[in-house]
Amino acid sequence: MTARPSPGRHHCQRDEPADAPDNRVNGHRDPTIRGKPQGLVRCGRHLLWPARGRRGSPGPGGLRGARPCDRRLRGRPSGRDGRHLHLRPQHSRQPDAGGGRHDGAILWASEATIYGRFGYGLATFKASIEIERARAGFREQHIPRGTFRLLEPDEATAACRPIYDRHMSMRVGSFSRNDGWWRAEFAHDPERWRRGGGPAFFLVHETDGAADAYARYRIHSEWDDRGPKGSVDVQEAIALNPIAERELWAYLFSVDLSAKTRAFNVPVDWGMRFMLSEPRRLGMTIGDAVWLRIVDLPAALERRSYAGNDRLILEVKDAFCPWNAGRWQLEVAPDGPRVTRTDSDPDLILEAGDLGSTYLGGVSLAELALAGRVEECTPGAVGRADALLRTPLAPWCPAVF
Missing domain, CATH: 3.30.1050.10 (SCP2 sterol-binding domain)
Structure with a gap:
């Protein structure tokens, strides 16, 4: 039997709180939505x-x-x-x-x-991508800038919400999110939403101490005798400038113990297409949104x-x-x-x-x-x-x- 490596310290499993609210905006009651x-x-x-x-x-x-x-x-x-x-x-x-x-x-x-x-x-429209970790190379030498923080769910909204709100003023098509949305749709992560994946992780990138990008993602672990075959599944990734965008996705493309990165919903004019040395490796497909x-x-x-x-x-x-x-x-x-x-x-x-x-x-x-x-x-x-x-x-x- 092949031994399965530890998923790593920053990707270890979190216990879901026993009192996690069951209050999604659609299909579940949330009293704040009626206010x-x-x-x-x-x-x-x-x-x-x-x-x-x-x-x-x-x-x-x-x-x-x-x-x-x-x-x-x-x-x-x-x-x-x-x-x-x-x-x-x-x-x-x-x-x-x-x-x-x-x-x-x-x-x-x-x-x-x-x-x-x-x-x-x-x-x-929206674009979906899937790229192998080994082929996610950048056109120019990637020199890391800024720092990253992995946040607990109860910290995520305070850090990510200002980034999202600023991004709304930069691109048409998004909508304001109230407190109920951030609590019930973003920070909340019940087991039934995971579809076989691990818990959601909340990542924030900072430049000179100012947060300028975030991502919500989870890991689907899969292994065979040759090593990891799983994926990093990105649910939402927002950046305020090209440097923060590159840093955020460089991280998501290189998470340990994964073989590929997938995202269901990125912009059709996504700048990452022109940052990678092999953009066709993204396997980008376009769908209605x-x-x-x-x-x-x-x-x-x-x-x-x-x-x-x-x-x-x-x-x-x-x-x-x-x-x-x-x-x-x-x-x-x-x-x-x-x-x-x-x-x-x-x-x-x-x-x-x-x-x-x-x-x-x-x-x-x-x-x-x-x-x-x-x-x-x-x-x-x-x-x-x-x-x-x-x-x-x-x-x-x-x-x-």
Whole structure:
């Protein structure tokens, strides 16, 4: 029998506290979620953002500041075998002038064919990677900088939350997390979530004493007669600058007693592709991530920022939220965007779901036009609209909900 080496001091097993809370935001009760959290929280399988905040607020913060509500997709089996899900979105009534209005909703689709029927559009993508430890070499000589700390779960939130909050202002697509989220989704790590892996580890990188990157990961141990075959599985990794990003992943690529590093969700424009000497070894694959539904079209379009000034007429088709249907003038001026009804001839004709796809800047109208999903009535209108909607970095949501 082959002896199994010790997993090492900093990767030894931790005992799960007997009183660990069973309070995930989705599917478990957490009284703080029903209060007045500071950020966006999960509602059923949705995140909803309300119509508040100044006109033309920055794109990277466009999904911040939402509040919990009871508007959610409710499903019930139908048919003899119960395999078909009948969905009744509760945000299908017209927004009003009161405080209960929401500009839109986002979700990760459990089955992509479902949500297009209700006007959701695919708005962001994610990349998955898997690289052998032996092939994770850098283009340039790696000279370590900064220091690392491994934290206990009860220390992790205080160290990681400020990094996450700063990262939100740098890239579109993430959402604010309240205290309940950090406690129940990040620090909490019950056995049933591990899928055969070890406990979660919380790693923070510091430069000159200031934390600038963190990772949450676990190790799946596996051995044969030739040595370790297991993996480092990265659940979340956030860095504030390229140096911190390189240091964080250099660590994750080289954890002792592992053969490879895997991550289910990194940005599609991940900078690590250009830091490694063999980027193809990442085995990067692209998948759909966040789907977005615009519920209140004028409010949603006025809420985001734009990359220039222009005026476009959009004809939107929306059978599910008919108050959005019709022709809208989007006028972006130095003092902010303004959206009004119009009878003028349209520059572009598109479905509400396709407008949702473009909202975060991760999908271009040019791409949708190639698929026959956008009609360009005025020559050059697709390019003009894309110039307004573009964002410097691809939108990315680090958390699956």
